Amino acid sequence: MWRRVVSLSSFISSSRTSFVAQTASRLNTCESLTTGIAQQAKGVIAPKEKTPFITFVLGGPGSGKGTQCIKIVETFGFTHLSAGDLLRREIASNSADGAMILNTIKEGKIVPSQVTVKLIQKDMESSDNDKFLIDGFPRTEENRVSFDQIISVEPNVVLFFDCPEEEMVKRVLNRNQGRVDDNLETIKKRLQVFEALSLPVINYYSQRGKLYTIKAIGTEDEIFEQVRPIFTAFELHAAG
Numbered sequence: 652m653w654r655r656v657v658s659l660s661s662f663i664s665s666s667r668t669s670f671v672a673q674t675a676s677r678l679n680t681c682e683s684l685t686t687g688i689a690q691q692a693k694g695v696i697a698p699k700e701k702t703p704f705i706t707f708v709l710g711g712p713g714s715g716k717g718t719q720c721i722k723i724v725e726t727f728g729f730t731h732l733s734a735g736d737l738l739r740r741e742i743a744s745n746s747a748d749g750a751m752i753l754n755t756i757k758e759g760k761i762v763p764s765q766v767t768v769k770l771i772q773k774d775m776e777s778s779d780n781d782k783f784l785i786d787g788f789p790r791t792e793e794n795r796v797s798f799d800q801i802i803s804v805e806p807n808v809v810l811f812f813d814c815p816e817e818e819m820v821k822r823v824l825n826r827n828q829g830r831v832d833d834n835l836e837t838i839k840k841r842l843q844v845f846e847a848l849s850l851p852v853i854n855y856y857s858q859r860g861k862l863y864t865i866k867a868i869g870t871e872d873e874i875f876e877q878v879r880p881i882f883t884a885f886e887l888h889a890a891g
């Protein structure tokens with residue numbers, strides 16, 4: 652569990668620890684219950700959270716992000732958080748933001764960052780895992796900055812599924828999942844938004860050496876064989 656107390660021997664020095672206060676109220680390991688609480692009550696020690704391993708999964712509409720995320724989950728044990736799915740869940744639950752989100756998705760536009768980041772944050776906090784695939788986010792520079800400010804964790808890996816436009820259009824039109832944005836008119840808008848707003852995010856991570864570009868053509872298995880070594884390398888690194 653990534654917000655679990657992993658060490659009780661050091662003080663929290665960073666002011667960017669939005670999860671720490673919540674962690675303190677949700678201590679759930681035996682060791683922290685026996686010794687930690689007593690020491691914290693005396694004001695001696697603050698809990699230190701384990702930093703999660705975060706992968707952002709980016710690419711145009713229909714580039715195969717969700718499909719590959721399923722394979723990454725199966726092989727490497729990540730928790731998959733699709734920003735689009737979280738937003739669709741809000742629509743389905745008739746939440747206060749539901750109507751606004753539905754209209755935004757129909758238009759192929761981007762939902763305000765704070766709405767999306769809060770949904771991601773909620774699912775991360777309620778997860779027992781410490782490895783997350785955040786699929787279809789950040790889509791804009793504003794999304795990226797908002798995540799940085801609210802979650803205060805940098806991604807370890809950014810995957811970019813690079814797919815030719817005509818292939819993406821073909822896949823989306825064949826998807827057949829009843830999505831309100833799977834029609835030619837909305838796809839054209841989504842492609843424009845991707846180019847104008849999402850490519851700058853991809854360039855940002857490229858400049859920081861965090862970007863792994865996957866040629867997203869071929870069979871699903873062929874594409875996964877480009878993805879696999881990226882995470883294998885991280886596993887070996889962690890073990891070695």
Ligand SMILES: Nc1ncnc2c1ncn2[C@@H]1O[C@H](COP(=O)(O)OP(=O)(O)OP(=O)(O)O)[C@@H](O)[C@H]1O
Pocket residue numbers: 710711712713714715716717718719735787822823825826827867868869870871874
């Ligand atoms: N390598 C592939 N070859 C052919 N079809 C594929 C491939 N990968 C995925 N698909 C199919 O293309 C469609 C889009 O894939 P997927 O939903 O994974 O894309 P996505 O990037 O998550 O799209 P979106 O951003 O719209 O959610 C699905 O119907 C999927 O089954």
Ligand SMILES: O=c1ccn([C@@H]2O[C@H](COP(=O)(O)O)[C@@H](O)[C@H]2O)c(=O)[nH]1
Pocket residue numbers: 712734735736738755756757759760761762763767786787788789790794832841
């Ligand atoms: O961070 C996000 C993610 C998604 N959206 C909106 O949802 C649709 C569908 O997203 P998929 O990732 O393709 O499922 C997208 O076109 C946006 O309208 C968003 O606003 N912010």
Ligand SMILES: [Mg+2]
Pocket residue numbers: 716717733735787
């Ligand atoms: Mg998807």
